[in-house]
Amino acid sequence: MNQRIESELRESAGSATVDTAAVDRRRICTGPHPIDAETIAEFVRTVREFPRRDPATGRAVAPVSFAATVRTGAVGALLADFVPDGTAERILHVDQVLDLRRPLVDGDLVVCRAAIESFRHFADYHVLAIRTALVDDNGAAILSGTTSLLTRIGGDGHRCAPDDDRDRPVGVSGSDTDEFASADGAMPAIGDRIAPWSVWVPRTDLLGYARLACATGLAPSTIELAYATTYLGRRFGPDALVRRIRTQTSRHTHHLTLPAPDGAHLRMGGRVTGLDLGRRRATVALTAHAGHRALFSHASVDVQLPPRR
Template sequence: MNKSAIDAATDPADQARALRDHRYRSATTHEIGREKIREFARAIKNFHPAHWNEEAAAELGFNGLIAPPTFASIILLGVHREILDTLVNGYDSHRILHADHVLDLGRPLVTGDRISCDVYFESFRHFADYDVLAVKSVLTDQHGVVIQTGSTALLARTGTDSAGLAHRVGGIAMRCPDAPPTPGVVIPAEGNATVAPVSSRIPCTTVDFESLSIGTQLPARVVHLSRNDLVDYAGVTGDADPVLFGEQSATSTGLPTVVAPDMLKLGLAAGYLGGWLGDPAAATRFRAQFAHYTHYLHIPPPQASAIEFRGRITSLDPYRRKATVALDARSHGRRLFGYAAAEVLFPKVD
């Protein structure tokens, strides 16, 4: 093997570029358990009864507890880590950011589901100080039905990690697997298998669609988030990024203090929306932009940070009984999303 071939095999940018038009099929099947749903709901402060009580979930038409909309982030975090450990192993996983994130929901994950995951590598480019790998994740249930998809751009900051962030996590008890997962396989992507799932369910919202108009404001809600909450979330999801709970690790990257994970912010926003709707499964799409540093949620010690959530109707589709809701979250005077919105379905009138 000549030197150029060796460089191509070891340079992470070349590794990522070579993955275009391929997909990674994870060898792990994820079984959705009721206690894991409750742990995750607790970690994102989502106390809708359908996440906790089977009878409440049955009233919405489900035969088990339903997971909050962003529960799949647990699965995707693990699969993305597999990819970074086995396929694109030159990047520091603690320097990976997520840019625009789109989550399409055919239905929520339910107790007893056995979920498989495929990740499609759609594009690669270099932008400023980042290598950008756009990926689409497809979650399939035990019946072979695609139930959720997620699109995101993984931003890997290039350069030397002189701060040694990966070694700065200490004293945090993380519930990680006893052994590394079995590596998956990379195969060519064939056809358009990443079409967003379609929800055929009749929503059970408590909000009257006819009462809405463009500009309608949702009631505000305030949530408090502490550093202990960050540790709980990290323990449930397995996210061991040291800037989430290590003061020295955070400040060495230029942050004023530790920050909350982006998917935790989106999970809180989804819980806020579901609480207003009365049916957390009525939302069929979430989109959020949260890569810019000005949108970090800072958690200074020792007090908890207050987050105020608001929403506003920005479009209505009377034929499909669909509304688009712009979501806003602010803490310490800072916006936590560059942009965030959800699409919601309402029951049709007979």
Template sequence: MNETAVNPADQAGALVDRRYRSAVPYRVEREKIREFARAVQDYHPVHWSEAAAAELGYSGLVAPATFSSIILTRVHREIMDSLITGYDPTRILHEDQVFDFGRPLVAGDRLTCDVYVESFRHYGDYDILAIKSVLIDQHGMVVQTGSSALLARAGGRDPKLAEAVRTVAVSPIATRQGRTEAVVPAAADSLAPAPARRISKQDVDFADLAVGTELPPRTVRLSRGDLVNYAGVTRDAHPVLFDERIAVASGLPTVAAPGMLKLGLAASFLSAWLGDPTALTRFRAQFAHNTHYLRIPPLATRTVEFRGQVTSIDPRRRRATIAVDARTEGRELFGYAAAEVLFPPAIRAAD
């Protein structure tokens, strides 16, 4: 069967400065919150108990910080399925991710995702796409934004590899109700995240922090079963997450954990330290380099140790920046990772 040649670089370049809306709104469900919390090993009560969430002032279960990666995975797939169709999915790397959190996502939220292709350029053997995602709730408020850098290896598809991917892929995500909708770009000032108002019960006293303060380390274990579980929860059908043949054919030594899973585990590490999963306001990580893959061999587990250190403090805004380090067998899993954390106003003692 002959296929019409498609130049994905031309497709991607034509999308710059345009805005696209996800074909189907996403409803945040409480069981999905629990499934995601289990996948990223986050056991804070607000992800599991409505009563615990109510104590912090929320009407339903609170989603872990990186829960929106479920939505981003779906939207990126929509773009690659319907708008930029010439890239081999096995040659696309997720290089960089930034989350900006306006407020936590809560069970019952109904979210629309607007996507902007902010820039496109060619570097070496890769095409680099910078994609901005804006999550808007049922009230028309921007609740989170995300920026993703995707590296797509230039060159044609490998027919044998593409067929293998179709054979082993599970729960493929198809664009429903037609293709992704193109809409008129919005004004830049409409993208400001909504301010968060919450009752905080943090375990960390801002006054005790200083530049250089180290967080207690946390260790987690991952198996291939955990990767399959994460792929099922996020509906990420990329076979390199669970199929040895596809991973090797794609240039990896073995099955590797996705960057978004590592980012979710890192956010859980910070949440456990703070005692408040709603305190994160920003998180950025770089994770696509070969040296930063979390490789998991068959019938084995990998231990990942997370550490953190305060790198800056803003006393006026009561914010701190935390550099996050994750290692397995001495190897770093992030090229860079850091989070900004907001602390509640100080409580003044009565005179």
């Protein structure tokens, strides 16, 4: 951490809710974390992904969202030193950008490096940026990300309104309401709307995801991203690869409550907003709802499309 960040932390020490000892805990490295086929398979079932295997080695390939099983715990450990009382109600806004170099695969051994990149203190608020990276045992980066948070340090925080899932569709019980139609590799056009996807996710799956991803009350949940990337795979084909994810959420307006009091009816939609024909990449603006609650204030994903058949 540079001198500016350290100075800002110490200047805010006038508030009893600020832990200035966090200056000495500004970065962590967790792991090594072994990636195994059994955990990948459980995660794939939980988020309705397609099982995938590396054609050259036969090893199980994890969905891009599987990185949360390593990354979320590291982010939560850093936040525990900077968010007073360790309560999620104090996190007001979260921006995330994730860049994927390659998927995790069975047999990988990875470490997660996380650090406070910047810090600002404004009256009763902290603004933090946390940079993370997953690195394999050869020292190569698999995924990098930045999480920016607005947190409240004064007052009593806020309470999230409960999710309203009373519009659960009749006849949907743990199965998809849309059948997957294999993509033929044709390029979409800018402005194309992607067929929506609706699915009932029982409470057992929501809790299962929280366990697999180490999503405690404080660590920002990524379950919305997991189902969003599953949705894109169903529409562009299982060989499509997410390259970049950008999201903005207000924790007290958009997030899916964990631990979950009940299941959730998720509805996903999307529209193509950008194309790179040479590299066969598409940018998709996503929408996601649980009951009547929007899960993102903004979400866009860059997708590497599979070769045309």
